[in-house]
Each structure stands twice: as structure tokens, then as C-alpha cells.
Amino acid sequence: MDLPSLAAVLQAALSPNPEERKAAEESLNQFQYTPQHLVRLLQIVVNANLDLAVRQVASINFKNFVAKNWSPNEPGEPQKISTSDKDVVRDNILTFITQVPPLLRVQLGECLKTIIQADYPEQWPGLLHWIKRNLQMQDQQVYGALYVLRILSRKYEFKSDEERTPVYLIVEETFPYLLSIFNKLIQIVNPPLEVADLIKLICKIFWSSIYLEVPKQLFDPTIFNAWMVLFLNILERGVPAEGQPSDPELRKSWGWWKVKKWTVHILNRLYTRFGDTKLQKPESKAFAQMFQKNYAGKILECHLRLLNIVRTGEYLPDRVINLILQYLSSSISRNSMYQLLLPQLDILLFEIIFPLMCFNDNDQKLWNEDPHEYVRKGYDIIEDLYSPRTAAMDFVSELVRKRGKGNLQKFIQFIVEIFRRYDEASPEFKPYRQKDGALLAIGALCDKLKQTEPYKSELERMLVQHVFPEFGSHVGHLRAKAAWVAGQYSHINFSDQNNFHRALHCVVAGLRDLELPVRVDSVFALRLFVEACRDLNEIRPILPQLLDEFFKLMNEVENEDLVFTLETIVDKFGEEMAPYAIGLCQNLSAAFWKCIQTSEADDEGDDPGALAAVGCLRAISTILESVSRLPHLFVQIEPTLLPIMKRMLTTDGQDVFEEVLEIVSYMTFFSPTISLEMWSLWPLMMEALGDWAIDFFENILVPLDNYISRGTSHFLTCKDPDYQQNLWNALSAIMSDRNMEDGDIEPAPKLIEVVFQNCKGQVDQWVEPYLRITIDRLRRTEKLYLKCLLVQVIADVLYYNPSLSLVTLQKLGVATEVFNLWFQMLQQVKKNGKHVHFRREHDKKVCCLGLTSLMVLSVDQLPGEALARVCKATLELLVLYKDQVAESQKKDDGNDDDMDGFQTDEEDDDDDDDQVGFKSWNMDSHLIS
Known part of the structure; x- marks a missing residue:
């Protein structure tokens, strides 16, 4: 497509006619990979004779194509x-950056960022x-060079080592010129x-x-001082009075205030x-000693002078x-800095x-005109990061925490x-706003005041x-x-x-206040009162x-903190919430869909x-946890969820x-039976697991365990879909993937165990396939915990059918290799005498069941010498198991609420953190038969 034709297609992409727009987009897609298409787009972007809207469409197409296709x-x-x-693009884009209007420069800048990330320096x-x-x-040209250098330097902002x-090299080659340019700019009058x-x-x-590390060139005191003189000059000089926008939103983005902000930012860093x-x-x-001695105090003094203009309005x-305020x-x-601060502390404070x-x-204006925005800003963490009020509260908190003596009493x-002044003043003269600030201060200092006499008693x-x-x-x-x-x-x-x-009761009454912010603050306060309440009556x-x-x-406000209050109430009342459970789930579901719609409509992706x-x-x-002992409710809640x-x-x-997987786990565990509608979720989870959700494998394991262990008959008999085949396809792909880390596949052997523990005598056809992939992975596994899990699969298969399993191991030619490894792992101990492998009670139990199942085999299947080794290993395991159970019981007796009944091992490490509540893979119950 030649240049005029491409320009015409881009013009058509702006047409109000949907058919014309669609045809133009299809044409652009059709020709996007043809030679020189990208170059022609760039030529249109810089062609000042073309309509700006056409150039903008070209710039957006150019940016999107570069982002998607510049590097594989x-x-x-x-x-x-x-x-x-x-x-051609690299040779020309640098020059074009300065020739186009700012609207187009932004798009080319994004392209340049992509290209630099991929291509520089190689x-x-x-x-x-x-x-x-x-x-x-x-x-x-200087502006263009600075613009490009900014993009280049940003590539390394968060890089280390x-x-x-x-x-x-960038600093060495460019900073001398930057310093010279900076000096000239500072000296310009007006x-x-x-x-x-x-x-x-x-x-x-x-x-x-300098974000992560100061380059060594700046360690030179002369060079660093030259930079600091300029930054301190910027900090101390006033911004020009002329040209400042009157609109507050535009004013804070005005160029000279931006310079001031970046200077303070750098000095703080x-x-x-x-x-x-x-x-x-x-x-x-x-370098740090030089900075502390020569500059830290000067910066503090400059900051205090700058902050003083707030005092004068x-x-x-x-x-x-x-x-x-963060710097202060x-x-x-x-100590040295606090001494500089001390003479002006009262004025500052x-x-x-x-x-x-x-x-x-500003608060009053927002309260009156947009109470929803007032609430959002008040509970937005990002707003807090940039808020003067939050920084002021942090300063006071830090002051009374680190320098409380004298300062707390004074404040x-x-x-x-x-x-006192508020109480004594007549209503028309009461300092309402100061009272608000005083209450904020008292609330912000609550932790300190709760611990410090005489305030604690008052x-x-x-x-x-x-x-x-x-x-x-x-x-x-107020x-x-x-x-x-x-x-x-x-x-x-x-x-x-009383x-x-x-x-x-005042807080509860606040839930019905006419003002939205009062209702919201009352809900948050209610959570704390519910937590503190000793008498739920x-x-x-x-x-x-x-x-x-x-x-x-x-229905009025979307805020996760609101839901925290509901969670607290549900948690506190437990089963008493049963009469409200269905209604609560319906309301929460409706709120969820509303939140999703709002989030999808939010282009910036930062909607609360x-x-x-x-x-x-x-x-x-x-809620599901609170009514877990009332299974009939799950049947009624299911259609809503x-x-x-x-x-x-x-x-x-x-x-x-x-969060959704957790709900599926509750529904499949506590419902009286797993409905066909719930079974329809199985393919969705397996598709996600195979496509993008491998990081959630541990979470997916939980409901899959429930499906197999609580819906065994359906799992075994259903052929459309074929759950057994579906599970095999997923697990075999994961277990055989050489690019997958050992830690990522740990749920796979756990699921294989679920199958053989729950389907005794009904999955003979899967014995050989699962043993084959288990042994293949065992041979190349390095992580100790995964090794244990894989050996436990073999133990489970032996328990499932010892004769068939042993024959299969012999057929695969690995029987001797497997048992030698197993016995070796059982014997391996640390220097402190603790065993390296099979450390949990569950591990020992599975190994015992696998080994004892061999004892029923005939002599021609298991020779006497092998039987003797099996018996010896089993006896040793049983002794260890018995001792561990006794030790656990002793700990439980000594601390009834320890870990809420979770099993723990001394010296547990990351390899042993797989036990989590009922929803975890916890199948001791399946082993009791």
C-alpha cells in the first residue's frame, strides 16, 4: 500500500460510518506485515501537511504495532x-521526536521506549x-536529546548489579553536558x-x-557539589508569578511546580x-559522610523555608x-538533624x-459537591501516599514515638x-475545623496514648x-x-x-445518617466495636x-473496607448467621456483579x-465457613453463586x-452431594490449569480433591466429559514438562494419590501410566519434598493393588531401583538425628500402608529377603509414627489452641508448608478403611 492509499485508509478509520471504519481497520490489519508498512506509518505521523487527526491515528497504529511486534x-x-x-525507524524516529506536536510525541515516545528496551545497547x-x-x-536538538536520554535512563532505573x-557509561558520556546545560538554564533571567x-x-x-545507586562518577566531591548547588538553587528560588494557572488542578501540573517537585524528590531520595x-x-x-556533613542540614533548612509559605497562606x-514532611x-x-529542627519545632508543629x-x-467543597469522591479519597491508599494530611499525621506520630519526652505532653x-476553646465558644464561633483536626490527631496517636500514662487513664x-x-x-x-x-x-x-x-449505639445510629461520609465512617467504626464487643447481646x-x-x-459505595465489617460480623456470630446466610450471599453476589461492571467500565484500571x-x-x-455445619444451606445458596x-x-x-476457587472448595466439601451443575465447573478449572493458571495449581487441587473423594462414582462413570482421561491429560503434561520447576508440580502427585486412595479396585488401567510418569519425574527431581510425594504415589499404588503394582514396576524394569531409593530415603537422617524424608504423620502413614500391603503377596512374588527388608522398614516407620503421634498429642494437650489443630513439625521449612485447613490436600480420612 503506497503512502496516499495508506493516508486514505487512516482517514476512513475516522469515519462516522461504522462500515467504513470496519473496512479501514480490516485493510490496516491485512497490510500491517508488508514490507515498509511501518516506515510509511511513521512518514504519515511526521507529515505536517496531513490532517492532525489522521496523523494521530497513524501514530497510535505505529505505537501498537511496535509494542506488539518489535521483538519476538x-x-x-x-x-x-x-x-x-x-x-529506517531507528535512524529517523530520534529526529522526528522533536518535529511533531506533543500529542504525537507521546505516542512516538512510547515506541522509543519499546525499541530502547529491546535494542539498546546491542x-x-x-x-x-x-x-x-x-x-x-x-x-x-537539545530538547530531543534530553527527551531520548530520559527514556534511556528510565530503562535502568530499577536495575541493579x-x-x-x-x-x-551513560553518566560518564552525558552528565558533563547535562551539568553545563543546567547551569545555563539556571542563569536565564525571567x-x-x-x-x-x-x-x-x-x-x-x-x-x-541515582534511584537505586549513585553512579561512581558522582562520588567525586567537586562534581557532586556542582549538581547540589543547582538543586539547592532550584529549591530556594521562588517560582515565577506570571503564567501560573488559577485552576488548582492545572496549577499543580504547571512546569515550574513540577521542577520544584522533582528537585525535592531527588533530594529526599x-x-x-x-x-x-x-x-x-x-x-x-x-560519600554518605560527605552528604550528611555538607548537604543534609542545608536541605532541611531549605525545606523549612519553603514550607513556611504554607503558614502565610x-x-x-x-x-x-x-x-x-517526609524528609522532616x-x-x-x-540527632544532628533533630537539633536543626528543634528551634522551629513549635512553629512547624x-x-x-x-x-x-x-x-x-477543599474538603468542604468535595463533601458538598461529590460525597462519593470524598469517601473514595479518604480511603484510598494511593491518595494517602501523596496527601499532606497523611504526611502531617505521620510526622506527629514519628515525633511522639522517637522524641516523645516533652513533645507528647506539649502536643x-x-x-x-x-x-477547651471549642467548648467555651458559642455555636456561631466554635472552631469546628480545628476540632476536626484535634480529633484526627487524637485518633492518629491512639496507639501511643493507650500505652502512656497519664493519658491512658484519661x-x-x-x-x-x-x-x-x-x-x-x-x-x-464532626x-x-x-x-x-x-x-x-x-x-x-x-x-x-455504659x-x-x-x-x-451512636455508631449504629450513624449508619442511618443523611450524610454519606458519616455512614461510611460509622460502618468502619462498627467493625472495631464488633471486634471489641464482649457481650454480643x-x-x-x-x-x-x-x-x-x-x-x-x-449499593452506594464500592469499597473493600465495607466488606471487612461484614466479615467481622459473620465471623463473630458464626452459625447464628444461618437465617441470614442466603440473603447475605444474594446481596454480596449482587454487589460483586456491580463492582465487576464498574471495574470493566474503568479504562484506567484503578477503580476501587x-x-x-x-x-x-x-x-x-x-459466610460459607460460618454455616459449614449446616449442609442443607449450601444447596439453597448454590444457584446464587x-x-x-x-x-x-x-x-x-x-x-x-x-477467591473463587475457595468458594468452589467450600461448595464441593460441605454440600450434601456435588450437583451436576457444580460438576460443570471441572472442565473450566482444567482448561485454566492447562492454559494460564499453573500458579494456582495448589488452589485448584483442593476442589479437584473434593470432586474425586466426595463424587467418586460420578468421577468414575461419567464419559462425557471423561473426567479420568481429562485428569490424566493434565497431570501427564505437567509431570513431563521439563521447563516446570519442581515446586510448581507438587500438587500433581497429590492428585494422583487422591485417585488411588478413593477408587480402590476401579482404576486398574491407570496403574501403569501413572507409575510411568511418576518414576520418570522421580529420576530427575532434586527437591526433597517432591521426591517424598512421588514415592508416596508409589506407596499409594501399592496399597491400591500390591500385586498389579509390583508386576507393573517389574515390567517397567524399575522395581529394584524404586525400592532401593525408598529404603535409602527412609534411613537418611540429619546430624541432629531427625529424618530427612517423610517427616509428617501423613507421609509415614502412607509409606506404612504401601509397605504393609506387600506382606500379603506370595513368596514367588516377593522373595523372603525382600520381605525381610520390607518388614524391617515398616516396623521402624511404625515406631516413628507412634512417637510422632504421641508428641503431637502432648503438644495439643499443652496448648489446646495451637494452630487450631494443624499438624506441625519442628524445623519445618518451605518444603513442608502444604498443610492448610480442611480445604487443603488432607487425605488421612481416605486412608482409613
């Missing part, structure tokens, strides 16, 4: 882009030379916004280069990496405030930090004074006097804060239980109403609905696969 996904896969086309050795040459030229080696863009790129390049000389490697110690972006928090524990903790105009006196009185009254406040944010603070202190020992009851009478209010709120969906499934599991299980066991459910 698998070793040995043929190249889809010719070498000549790649050369296939693109000239890239660094191009950057170096262009750094010495005029403005446009030998993977990081190319960084040293610099335009374009200068900020250039400085920002230099900052980002520096950040990526250097401080956290090199602020403590004790933590340094020997080769970095001298001037603008400072939230992220900059957050980063500065890190300085508290270091009471005139800057505390006001940041108070409810403000609490300040809070008490706010409480907490109940403080709640009664200063928190409880706000439950009835006409100010919504009602919400009262609920939150009450929840933080719900676990204290109330001298008057105060606990009063707080609980306080909650039992109102449980139905609680659940109603709870689900009303879930995804987390809330996981929470809904986890809560369903908690089946659609979720069916869809989420496909690729649609990859994000919730583990």
Missing part, C-alpha cells in the same frame, strides 16, 4: 519486522553517540516555561540514574539512601508539602503541621486547649467529654470524625460499660437492621470496584481466581 515474545519466534525497516550502539552530539547543539552497568520543561527532563534523568552512614556499604560510606502543591519525619530520629490536619475548604496540651473521660457529644453535631464532618475516633478507642477497658454501649437484637443498612450502603469485588468474594467464603463461579473460572476471573 518467545525464543526462536520469527521476526515480524524486517531488519531494513527497523534500521542492536543500537550509536544511540548514546546521537544523544551526546545533540546535547551540544541548539535548543530543539550487572544489569545496571550501562548506566555508568525564564520562559520551556526552560522549566528542559530542567524537568534533566531532573528526571538524574532521578533515574539522596537523603533516605545516604542520610544514615551506619547503613552504607563500605564503598559508599565516605501562599500556594505550595500538595505533593511538594508531602515530600518535605526522616530527620527526627537523627502548631502553625504548619496541625493546620494541615484540619478540615479545609496534647495544645489539643486540650482547642477542646482516655474514657476524653471520649465522653470531647468525642461523644459530636455524634449529635449539626456539622457532618459526626464522621466522632465515629472514626470512637472506633480507634473501642478496645480500651471502659470502667463504665460508655461502651453509648458509643456503639448488645448487637444481636439489631442484627437484621444492621445488615439492611449495611447493604444499602454497599476491583478491590471491593475481591472483598465480596472473601465475605462469601466467610453458580453464575459467579462459572464466569470467574475463565480468563475473566484472573484477578479473583483464588
Whole structure:
């Protein structure tokens, strides 16, 4: 397709006519792999005579094709882009980056990122030379070089050790020029916004280069000082007043504030990496000492001056405030830095930090105009990372934790004074926002105050006097804060239980508040009160109403923390939840589908609905656990959960696969029988296992065990689908896969054991195939635990049919080899006398059953000498088993609640962590016959 034709097709891709768009897309797909197609797309992107929309479509097609096809996904896969086309793209894209508008530059930048990741330095050795040459030229070329260097440096940002080696050459070749450019830019009087863009790129390049390790070239004090002078200059100088956007969202993204943010970011990173000389490697110690001596204090002083503009009401972006407070928090524990902080600590604490903790105009605006967004921001972990308020709370917490003497008393006196002024003021003059900040501070310091006298003894009185009254406040944010603070202190020992009851009832009443944020904070507080509640009679009478209010709120807000409260209630009331179980599962299922729809509609993929969906499934599991002794309920719940299980066991459910498998495990274990509808899930799990879900094999094992052990007849007799053949196909593929690690296939031998333990006398045809793949894997297995599992498969097959199994082993020519290995493993001990293999009671039991089954064979099948070895090994095993059972019983008697009945072995390591609850592979019951 020539250039004009391609441009016409791209124009058609923008057509409002769906048929034309579809035809254009098909044409693009048809010609995408033809020679020079990629080059022509790039030519259209840079052709200024064409319509910008057409160029944008070309840039997106170019980006997507490069991302998908520039380098093969698998070793040995043929190249889809010719070498000549790649050369043309590499030779031209660097120049084109600076010639296109920002809208298109973003797309080309993404392409460049892909190409650099794949080709530098091996296939693109000239890239660094191009950057170096262009750094010495005029403005446009310098910008292009910085833009490309930023992408190149980012490739190594998180690389360590030998993977990081190319960084040293990049720094050596380019940093002298960067320093020179930076110096010139700093000296420009009344610099335009374009200068900020250039400085920002230099900052980002520096950040990526020092993120994990400072390159050795910067260890030179003269060179490092030259950089630090520039960064401190940026930190201290004010940003230009002209040109600042009035819109707060645009303002924080304005170029000069971005420069300020990246400068603070870099200085913080250097401080956290090199602020403590004790933590340094020997080769970095001298540099760390130099940094601590010459720069850490200067940065602190600059930060304090910058932060002071907040005190005077001037603008400072939230992220900059957050980063500065992080630096100050890190300085508290270091004596020299704390001494610098001390003279200004009161001003910092009471005139800057505390006001940041108070409810403000932005909060009120969001509360009034978008309460859902107010709630989301308040409970979003990512928002917390960048929030000045969170950083302020962290500073106060760190201060009273590391420098509590004097500071805690001083801060609490300040809070008490706010409480006093609030109480004494008439309603129209009450400092409501300061009271909100004071309550936030009290809640944030709860751990410290609960442990420290005299505050510990006064907490109940403080709640009664200063928190409880706000439950009835006409100010919504104070009602919400009262609920939150009450929840933080719900676990204290109330001298008057009426105060606990009063707080609980106020929190419950908050579930019906007219303001959404109050209802949400009340639900979260309720969880803490339920955990702390010693007498469930306080909650039992109102449980139905609680659940109603709870689900009303879930219909309004998607938040996983909401589900935590429900889980806590279900866990606390156990079987008492039975009357509500069906309704709860129906409500949670409806909430789950709503969360999924929200998540699918969210293009950015960061919607809280995804987390809330996981929470809904986890809560369903908690409900199923609570009614596990009422199997009839599972039959009634199944129709509600089946659609979720069916869809989420496909690729649609990859994000919730583990949670769905847990639900399937409950349903197949506790239902009176496994229904045909539940059996329809088997093929979905096996398809997932063979395709993409090998990492979930241990989780898939659990329901498969339940299907075979509880639905044995259907497993054996059904031929459409043929479950036996289906299982064999999956297990043989996994066991014979030489690329699969030993640890990844451990569930496979466990499943083979399930078959032979549950299907005695009915699967003779599978004895030889399963023995063959077991022995093949045993011969090349290195991991001790997997070796034990594979030998236990042989023991199980012997127990299943000793005569047939022995004949099969002899037919395969491995009988002597297998028994010699088995006896050797049984005898192997560590220096401390403990056995290396078969350490669990279950392992010993399986081996005993396998060996004792041989004793019934005739002499011509098992000669006397072999029988003697078998008897000796069995007796030794039985003694070990008996001793271990006695030891376990002794431990259980000594600690009734130890591990909730889990078996444990001393010196357990990662090889032995396969025992998990009823849902785990735990088949001792199958061995009792």
C-alpha cells in the first residue's frame, strides 16, 4: 500500500460510518506485515501537511504495532519486522521526536521506549553517540536529546548489579553536558516555561540514574557539589508569578511546580539512601559522610523555608508539602538533624503541621459537591501516599514515638486547649475545623496514648467529654470524625460499660445518617466495636437492621473496607448467621456483579470496584465457613453463586481466581452431594490449569480433591466429559514438562494419590501410566519434598493393588531401583538425628500402608529377603509414627489452641508448608478403611 492509499485508509478509520471504519481497520490489519508498512506509518505521523487527526491515528497504529511486534515474545519466534525497516525507524524516529506536536510525541515516545528496551545497547550502539552530539547543539536538538536520554535512563532505573552497568557509561558520556546545560538554564533571567520543561527532563534523568545507586562518577566531591548547588538553587528560588494557572488542578501540573517537585524528590531520595552512614556499604560510606556533613542540614533548612509559605497562606502543591514532611519525619530520629529542627519545632508543629490536619475548604467543597469522591479519597491508599494530611499525621506520630519526652505532653496540651476553646465558644464561633483536626490527631496517636500514662487513664473521660457529644453535631464532618475516633478507642477497658454501649449505639445510629461520609465512617467504626464487643447481646437484637443498612450502603459505595465489617460480623456470630446466610450471599453476589461492571467500565484500571469485588468474594467464603455445619444451606445458596463461579473460572476471573476457587472448595466439601451443575465447573478449572493458571495449581487441587473423594462414582462413570482421561491429560503434561520447576508440580502427585486412595479396585488401567510418569519425574527431581510425594504415589499404588503394582514396576524394569531409593530415603537422617524424608504423620502413614500391603503377596512374588527388608522398614516407620503421634498429642494437650489443630513439625521449612485447613490436600480420612 503506497503512502496516499495508506493516508486514505487512516482517514476512513475516522469515519462516522461504522462500515467504513470496519473496512479501514480490516485493510490496516491485512497490510500491517508488508514490507515498509511501518516506515510509511511513521512518514504519515511526521507529515505536517496531513490532517492532525489522521496523523494521530497513524501514530497510535505505529505505537501498537511496535509494542506488539518489535521483538519476538518467545525464543526462536520469527521476526515480524524486517531488519531494513527497523534500521529506517531507528535512524529517523530520534529526529522526528522533536518535529511533531506533543500529542504525537507521546505516542512516538512510547515506541522509543519499546525499541530502547529491546535494542539498546546491542542492536543500537550509536544511540548514546546521537544523544551526546545533540546535547551540544541548539535548543530543539537539545530538547530531543534530553527527551531520548530520559527514556534511556528510565530503562535502568530499577536495575541493579550487572544489569545496571550501562548506566555508568551513560553518566560518564552525558552528565558533563547535562551539568553545563543546567547551569545555563539556571542563569536565564525571567525564564520562559520551556526552560522549566528542559530542567524537568534533566531532573528526571538524574532521578533515574541515582534511584537505586549513585553512579561512581558522582562520588567525586567537586562534581557532586556542582549538581547540589543547582538543586539547592532550584529549591530556594521562588517560582515565577506570571503564567501560573488559577485552576488548582492545572496549577499543580504547571512546569515550574513540577521542577520544584522533582528537585525535592531527588533530594529526599539522596537523603533516605545516604542520610544514615551506619547503613552504607563500605564503598559508599565516605560519600554518605560527605552528604550528611555538607548537604543534609542545608536541605532541611531549605525545606523549612519553603514550607513556611504554607503558614502565610501562599500556594505550595500538595505533593511538594508531602515530600518535605517526609524528609522532616526522616530527620527526627537523627540527632544532628533533630537539633536543626528543634528551634522551629513549635512553629512547624502548631502553625504548619496541625493546620494541615484540619478540615479545609477543599474538603468542604468535595463533601458538598461529590460525597462519593470524598469517601473514595479518604480511603484510598494511593491518595494517602501523596496527601499532606497523611504526611502531617505521620510526622506527629514519628515525633511522639522517637522524641516523645516533652513533645507528647506539649502536643496534647495544645489539643486540650482547642477542646477547651471549642467548648467555651458559642455555636456561631466554635472552631469546628480545628476540632476536626484535634480529633484526627487524637485518633492518629491512639496507639501511643493507650500505652502512656497519664493519658491512658484519661482516655474514657476524653471520649465522653470531647468525642461523644459530636455524634449529635449539626456539622457532618464532626459526626464522621466522632465515629472514626470512637472506633480507634473501642478496645480500651471502659470502667463504665455504659460508655461502651453509648458509643456503639451512636455508631449504629450513624449508619442511618443523611450524610454519606458519616455512614461510611460509622460502618468502619462498627467493625472495631464488633471486634471489641464482649457481650454480643448488645448487637444481636439489631442484627437484621444492621445488615439492611449495611447493604444499602454497599449499593452506594464500592469499597473493600465495607466488606471487612461484614466479615467481622459473620465471623463473630458464626452459625447464628444461618437465617441470614442466603440473603447475605444474594446481596454480596449482587454487589460483586456491580463492582465487576464498574471495574470493566474503568479504562484506567484503578477503580476501587476491583478491590471491593475481591472483598465480596472473601465475605462469601466467610459466610460459607460460618454455616459449614449446616449442609442443607449450601444447596439453597448454590444457584446464587453458580453464575459467579462459572464466569470467574475463565480468563475473566484472573484477578479473583483464588477467591473463587475457595468458594468452589467450600461448595464441593460441605454440600450434601456435588450437583451436576457444580460438576460443570471441572472442565473450566482444567482448561485454566492447562492454559494460564499453573500458579494456582495448589488452589485448584483442593476442589479437584473434593470432586474425586466426595463424587467418586460420578468421577468414575461419567464419559462425557471423561473426567479420568481429562485428569490424566493434565497431570501427564505437567509431570513431563521439563521447563516446570519442581515446586510448581507438587500438587500433581497429590492428585494422583487422591485417585488411588478413593477408587480402590476401579482404576486398574491407570496403574501403569501413572507409575510411568511418576518414576520418570522421580529420576530427575532434586527437591526433597517432591521426591517424598512421588514415592508416596508409589506407596499409594501399592496399597491400591500390591500385586498389579509390583508386576507393573517389574515390567517397567524399575522395581529394584524404586525400592532401593525408598529404603535409602527412609534411613537418611540429619546430624541432629531427625529424618530427612517423610517427616509428617501423613507421609509415614502412607509409606506404612504401601509397605504393609506387600506382606500379603506370595513368596514367588516377593522373595523372603525382600520381605525381610520390607518388614524391617515398616516396623521402624511404625515406631516413628507412634512417637510422632504421641508428641503431637502432648503438644495439643499443652496448648489446646495451637494452630487450631494443624499438624506441625519442628524445623519445618518451605518444603513442608502444604498443610492448610480442611480445604487443603488432607487425605488421612481416605486412608482409613
